[in-house]
Amino acid sequence: MKKIKDERLIVQNLKNIRVAFIIQTLGILSLLVYDGLQNGILHAYENPLWFIFILTAVVLGYLNLKISVDVYDNKRENLVPYYIIPLGSFLLGGVFTLIVTAGPDGNLQSGLLVGSVVGLVFFLTFTYGHYLVKKRNEE
Incomplete structure (x- = not known):
């Protein structure tokens, strides 16, 4: 072909x-x-x-x-400092852990599982986005 x-x-x-x-x-x-x-x-x-x-x-x-x-057309965007991303993902995971644990059928194990998954997904997504914006700004 x-x-x-x-x-x-x-x-x-x-x-x-x-x-x-x-x-x-x-x-x-x-x-x-x-x-x-x-x-x-x-x-x-x-x-x-x-x-x-x-x-x-x-x-x-x-x-x-x-x-x-x-x-985006802006050549120089103000990037959020990278340390905010792990901090935000840790806080978001903690909030989801509390929500699931406080629910009617929730226990600590399921709360930790849901909080860890949400925090990890948030962290990976925003780390990748931060990397792409930083790479684009360097070009």
Whole structure:
């Protein structure tokens, strides 16, 4: 297969991939909704398609993060000092730990698990965003 060199064909190919991705995502979502209506919402969460749907959304979010950083026109943005990111993620994780622990079915173990996951996801996302903005400012 030859490599496409014409930019118009490259753009058209990307548009075709986008349409196929949208159709695939709508198909997965409709199967999950159908499964949830037939067997209950908890059964839909146990379906492996749910994991694929969530994983696809997370990957798409991280890929769009790089694009959203490049959209800004300001050449020199004031970056938040990096030490704020771990501090904020620790505080956010602590808040979620308290919320889950204080809930009706909450215990300390589940609270720590939810707080750790939320804090880690917050930390990784904002660290990556900080890195992209810093790299763009250096160029």
